[in-house]
Amino acid sequence: MHRTTWIELSSEALRHNVSVVRQLAPKAAILAMVKANGYGHGANWVAEQLNSQANGFAVARLCEAMRLRDSNPQARILLLGTLLDREVLQKCAQSQLDIVIHDxxxxxxxxxxxxxTPITVWLKLNIGMNRLGMSAGEFCDAHHLLNSKSHIAGIQHMSHFSDAEEVDASLTQQQAKKLAELSASLGQHPISMANSAAIIAHPTTHCDWVRPGIMLYGDDPTQRLPAELALKPVMRFKAKIIAMRDVANGDGVGYNRRWKAAMPSRIATVAAGYADGYPRHAPDGTPVLVNDQRASLAGRVSMDLLTIDVSHLPQTAVGDEVTLWGEGLTAAEVGSHCGTISYELFTRITTRVNRYYS
Ligand SMILES: Cc1ncc(COP(=O)(O)O)c(C=O)c1O
Known part of the structure; x- marks a missing residue:
């Protein structure tokens, strides 16, 4: 098998991570976020692995919901805030999707x-992000409008935090209070507000449904989980070295020779580039692992290739495996070098990258 550039996806890690959610929020139902193709991991695969541990799944686009429904006829699926017209509403009802009503x-x-067929709606309150969601007055109006309708199977109340990963908890607590108080004034309805950061850092916000996304895939956005609850990376992005060369002191490497050798150096060329999803704007010094040892990017990332300085790893050879992120090097760490976050790195892996599910 000709394999130079691939991702490995671990079901064991995924199931471990959902078990961490379960331990942190033992009483809440789990709505696993599988939008953007399961944060790039494969929505159907994620849903299959989590079938017995998650109580439902959420996606952002109707096409994602339909694809998920095709392979998961029984699952509870929530379509997050989108543009709704009569046709979309009818499709959602036919496919038994829950929908977010955000205006x-x-x-x-x-x-x-x-x-x-009656449909369950999740009414969304704007609690401070000012992106989607209704004001308190609109939320109450929407609730009263839909509450008595026979084609509404149920109403749930939701909101989304703007700053849940911040160390200062006070803003998140204030935002949580807005939904909790308004919801209570409208009777007893299931409440959902916690994303990964809130699941980890704000236990009082767990309520009836938690909505873990990135933590399922192995990144702790708060960086505050204790070692015994450490998450495991589900995705390992790997590529092989396809060329090696020695460069002289002062030589440049890659387009515009951005990286310049400060001494005689050994450069490995790796079969991964921005057309595979590795960020083009990664600066020199961005870490990679070569045979489990750290090395760093040297030169501009090109479409199909990137170059790394392996001067300190003399055993390195053509055919060796390079981990771009995964075990031992988190996507969050790579992202921090590139001015981005693991979410973006995961969702940018392209279709030409082979996928191996275990
Ligand atoms: C409405 C909503 N809930 C939950 C999440 C999950 O967030 P996270 O991946 O940070 O857990 C998202 C992700 O963007 C979201 O849009």
Whole structure:
């Protein structure tokens, strides 16, 4: 098998991570976030692995929901805030999708759209992100509009935190209070607010449904989980060295010779580039692992290739394996060098990269 550039995806790590969610939030139902193709890991694969541990799944686009529904006829699937019209509402009802209602206009449309099968809605309150979600007044109006309708199977209340990973908990507590108080004033409805950071750092926000995303895939956005609850990386991004060369003191490497050798150096050329999903803007010094030892990027990332300085690893040879992120080098660490986050790195792996699921 000709294999130069691939990701390995570990079901054991995924199941371990969801068990951490379960330990942190023992009473809440788990809505696993599998949008953006399961944060790049493969939504259907993630759903299959988590089938018995997650109580439902959430996606951002109707096409993602439909694909997930095809392979998961029984699963609870939530379509997050999107543009809704009558046709979309009918499709959601036919496919038994829950939907987020994030504005009053959509609530009015839904109230006046007869549906063949009743649908469960998650009303979204804007608690400070100012992205999606209703004001308190609109939220109450939407709730009253939909509460008595026979084509509404149930109403849940949700919101999304803007700063849950911050060390100072006070803003998140204030945001949580907004939804908790408003929801209580409208009767008893299931509440959902906690993303990964809140699951880890704000236990009082767990309520009825938690919505873990990035922590399922092995990144702790708060960096505060104790060692006994450490998450495991699900994705390992790997590539092989396809060329080696010695460069003289002062020689440059790669486009525009951005990296310059400060001494005679040994450069390995690796079969991964920005067309595979490795960030083009990665600076010199971004870490990689060569045979489990650290080395660093030397020169601009190109479409299919990147170059690393392995002067300190004399055993390195053509055919050796390089870990771009995974075990021993987190995507978060790579992201911190590149001015981005693990979420973006995971979701940018492209289709030409082979996938090996274990
Ligand atoms: C509405 C909503 N809930 C939960 C999440 C999960 O967030 P995280 O991946 O940080 O756990 C997201 C992700 O962006 C989201 O948009």
């Amino acid at each position: 009053l206009a959509s609530a009015k449309l839904l109230a006046n759209t007869p549906l063949a």
